[in-house]
Amino acid sequence: MTAFAWKGRNQRGELMTGVVDATTDGAVADQLFANGITPIEVGYAGSVVAEKAVDQPAWLKALTEVPVKELDALMFSRQMYTLQRAGVPILRALAGLESSTDKPAMRALLADVRSSLDQGKDMATALSRHPTVFGSFYIAMMQVGEMTGHMAEVFLRLAEHMELEMDTRARIKQAMRYPTMVLSAIGIAIVIINVFVIPIFAKVFAGFHAELPLMTKILLGFSAFMVQSWPMLLAGFAAAFYGVKTYIATTEGRYRWDRLKLKLPIMGPIILKATLSRFARSFALSSASGVPISQALTVVALTVDNAFIGSRIELMRDGVERGESITRCAVTTGVFTPIVLQMLAVGEETGELDSLLTEVAHMYERETDYALKGLSAAIEPILLTVVGGMVLVLALGVFLPLWNLGQAAMGKG
Numbered sequence: 001m002t003a004f005a006w007k008g009r010n011q012r013g014e015l016m017t018g019v020v021d022a023t024t025d026g027a028v029a030d031q032l033f034a035n036g037i038t039p040i041e042v043g044y045a046g047s048v049v050a051e052k053a054v055d056q057p058a059w060l061k062a063l064t065e066v067p068v069k070e071l072d073a074l075m076f077s078r079q080m081y082t083l084q085r086a087g088v089p090i091l092r093a094l095a096g097l098e099s100s101t102d103k104p105a106m107r108a109l110l111a112d113v114r115s116s117l118d119q120g121k122d123m124a125t126a127l128s129r130h131p132t133v134f135g136s137f138y139i140a141m142m143q144v145g146e147m148t149g150h151m152a153e154v155f156l157r158l159a160e161h162m163e164l165e166m167d168t169r170a171r172i173k174q175a176m177r178y179p180t181m182v183l184s185a186i187g188i189a190i191v192i193i194n195v196f197v198i199p200i201f202a203k204v205f206a207g208f209h210a211e212l213p214l215m216t217k218i219l220l221g222f223s224a225f226m227v228q229s230w231p232m233l234l235a236g237f238a239a240a241f242y243g244v245k246t247y248i249a250t251t252e253g254r255y256r257w258d259r260l261k262l263k264l265p266i267m268g269p270i271i272l273k274a275t276l277s278r279f280a281r282s283f284a285l286s287s288a289s290g291v292p293i294s295q296a297l298t299v300v301a302l303t304v305d306n307a308f309i310g311s312r313i314e315l316m317r318d319g320v321e322r323g324e325s326i327t328r329c330a331v332t333t334g335v336f337t338p339i340v341l342q343m344l345a346v347g348e349e350t351g352e353l354d355s356l357l358t359e360v361a362h363m364y365e366r367e368t369d370y371a372l373k374g375l376s377a378a379i380e381p382i383l384l385t386v387v388g389g390m391v392l393v394l395a396l397g398v399f400l401p402l403w404n405l406g407q408a409a410m411g412k413g
Contacts, residue, residue, distance in 0.1 A: 140286070141158055312335045
């Protein structure tokens with residue numbers, strides 16, 4: 001098979017482009033005619049014809065084109081659910097969505113998916129060509145929907161799942177906005193004070209030729225170090241940031257960082273609750289859709305967005321494959337709370353695992369919501385302590401010597 005780029009017009013005279021896999025350009029033309037498209041140009045994907053098939057150069061397109069985001073995938077799932085429930089065929093539904101979207105990246109994605117379906121591939125395989133938009137969980141659910149014939153229901157469940165995920169992340173970002181702004185302001189204030197303010201006081205103190213307190217000496221020394229070595233400090237911060245980011249991108253670094261996040265003083269319990277909620281909902285959705293338990297655990301391990309807990313879920317899967325119960329495997333992981341373990345045990349005994357896990361997901365979502373609402377109140381004392389410490393250090397190091405010198409001058413007078 002060779003990738004061919006084509007340009008043609010549909011029955012309404014609209015210009016269409018795309019890329020298909022075929023043996024010859026004649027096969028591409030036959031396929032286009034069969035789909036009601038009159039080909040204008042057909043060529044290899046890397047040829048001049050392929051370059052003409054786009055409206056702008058590839059480098060300019062990469063810089064200016066807005067990529068497909070999670071919200072686009074959510075809207076796609078909602079729209080496909082509505083169209084499937086109405087009995088619209090998949091190819092016709094994709095063609096309608098492609099013509100109605102105003103985002104070029106999404107239009108190209110839909111055209112590629114429709115082209116893959118035209119070639120006889122299934123929906124899961126067509127969507128798997130875009131792993132940055134449709135993850136492993138999405139693809140696995142598509143496979144289940146195609147096997148069971150319940151595509152509309154799968155699209156609806158995926159849309160609801162993605163909506164909850166986006167809502168949780170949005171609430172976490174909203175709760176962290178205020179502390180981030182305060183800490184950023186503190187950092188900027190420290191730089192301004194040490195670079196511009198304290199050097200002025202240093203000249204004043206030097207003119208008095210008086211013995212300075214220890215705190216003042218420390219402040220003056222740190223300020224002089226920042227003024228003289230700011231290029232080194234800037235390069236050091238940049239190197240440290242790049243090094244940490246590179247290390248976290250590795251498998252071991254991601255594992256250690258995700259494990260550390262669960263131990264953070266205030267955010268750790270919130271992250272754990274949100275992760276367990278994601279696990280319970282994903283597992284319940286997979287179980288209710290008929291996915292085998294071992295396969296469901298493999299997919300859920302990728303959707304919890306935490307490498308540490310994901311590795312523990314993989315250990316659960318290995319235990320289940322050896323014939324052990326889900327509850328016993330969950331106990332050995334050491335990451336699940338007693339309420340989750342109780343629900344798993346009852347679900348295994350009654351055969352209502354999916355419904356009980358859904359209840360667990362609802363419970364943790366409510367607890368996460370309450371914790372996020374109180375996050376700002378929990379962080380405010382820490383921020384006030386930091387600001388108070390800064391004011392105290394400045395008062396002792398800068399204003400106390402001035403006060404002493406003023407008192408001495410008044411006494412002398």
